[in-house]
Amino acid sequence: MTNPNGAVFYASGAVLLLAGCLKLPALWHNPKDELLRSVCALLFTASGVFALAAVPSIAAINRISGVPNTAAPVVYTLLTAFSGSNLVLIIRWSSGPDQAAHAARWSRRCNGATLAVIAAIIGLFALGDAPAERVVDLDTYYANTPYLREMIVLYLVAHTTASVAMTVLCTRWARVVRGPLRAGLVLIVIGYVLNLAFDALKFTAIGARWGGHDLDRLSWPLAPSVAAVAALLIGTGFVLPLLSQLLVNLVGPWHRYYQLQPAWKELRDATRHGISPPVRLRTPIDVRVCRLESDIYDGILAVHPYLDPEVHALSLAEARKTARTDADAAAIADAAALAHAVVARARREDGQGVPPDEQPDDVPLLSSAVNAAGLVLLSRALSKSPIVRATREAAVLESSTR
Known part of the structure; x- marks a missing residue:
């Protein structure tokens, strides 16, 4: 952090800028989402703070303005705007849909207070006297200077x-959520705790100046180093849930596609390749999954007349002994009945077995196949359940002995 090129400051600002940019597409599609707007405002403001607080930026602002230490109120103004963005975000987060008007009113008050503080910072700097340019230690150097002292505090x-x-x-939110969102919130909390450490270091160094002592090293370079780490953690905390969701959206359909393969293969064999998988390389994965599900349902419809209620009932009773949930037990029973029906249909096509129109009317309905999650459970049971495997083998043995 003591290096004059400000690389760590710029890197921290870049992380926050990236986090804000990743939020922009969602804001573009939901421009009236106040919470999303608050998050973007916070991230972009924080990015600006670090971009302008780097030593080269401070020197450039002072040089361009022609007034010593002009960068101080600029950076402090942005930091105050960042603090105000934090408070607005709190208001948005803590308010439900039925409290929109209340949240909007308090957000306006917070924005008004932020603007008042910013105006006070600019006014106090104008009233103060800071002739000696201080690029890195202005807070402690002018800690006892009238008006500038009040501006810093x-x-x-x-x-x-x-x-x-x-x-x-x-912290409260992290206690009630799970997964990537909780991990992101934990990082944000750690980042803000480090921000509090930054403030404590600054206040300690300034207080030491008031008492006639010199603890300037706490204000520089230690405090900015802590702030940079805090910014990286906060930016990562905001980005992590979003990147995780993007990854889920990218990988999820492919994962589902491969999860459904056992069911597709089972029914493909049953219908003698009457259904075909979407194999074109350019076919979007969502289309592939949709076509695969359609083929599976067509296959289930083709073997449905051969479903045996007794096989289903016996498999369900057996599955309930070991299955973790009722949904798992139902999926295993459905898969066992389906595997048995596949063999029965193949036997019928070979000229054996009972024709479909002579089957009982009370054939079981495959309850697992009525929704996407159940279809995956059914497919998994077809490939992994020992009950299904035993039922399939028994059906094949029965067919070969006839």
Whole structure:
């Protein structure tokens, strides 16, 4: 962090900028989503803070403006806007759909207070006297200077308030969610705890100046180092759930496609290749899954007259002894009945067995096949269940002895 090129600052800002950009497509499709707008505002503001707080950026702002230390109110203004974005985000997160009007009212108040603090920061800087340019240690160098002292304390208080609120909110939320969202929230909480450490270091160094002591090393380079790590954690915390969802959307259909293969193969053999898989390389995966499911349902319809209620009932009773859930037991029973029906249909096509129109009227309905999740359970049972395997082997043996 002590290097003059500001690489870590720019890297932290880039991570936050990436997090904000990844949210933009969702905001484009839902421009009235206040929560999403608040998240984007927070991420882009935080990115701006780190981009402008780097040593080269501070020097450039001072040089371009021609006024020593102009970068200070610029960075503090952005940091205050970031703190305000935190508070607005808290309001949006903690308010349900029935509290939209209440949330909007408090968001406006928060934005008004943020603007007031920003105006105060600019005004206090204008009233103060900071002739000596301080690129990295302005907070401690001017800790006892009238008006500048109040400006520094004001921005730190605003930042601390927002960090405390975000830490509390995200901790509460992390306790009730699971998966990538919880992991992201944990990272965000750690990031905001580090932000509080940043504030504590700054206040300690400034307080030491007030008491006539020198602890400037806490303000620089230690505090900015902590802030950079905090930014990386917060940015990663916001990105992680989104990237996880993108990965699920990408991998999920392919996973489902391969999960359904056992059912497709079982019924393909039963109908003597009467159904065909979508094998074109350019066929989108969603279309492949849709066609595969359609083929499976066609196959189930073809063998349905050969389903044996007794086989289904016996398999269900056996499955309930070992299955973890009722849905698993039902899927195993359906798969066993389906495997038996496949063999029965093949035997009928060879000139043996009972014709479909002589089957009982109470053939079992495959309850597992009525929804997408059940169809996957059915397919898995066809390939992995020992009950299904035993039923299939018994049906084949019975067929060969006739």
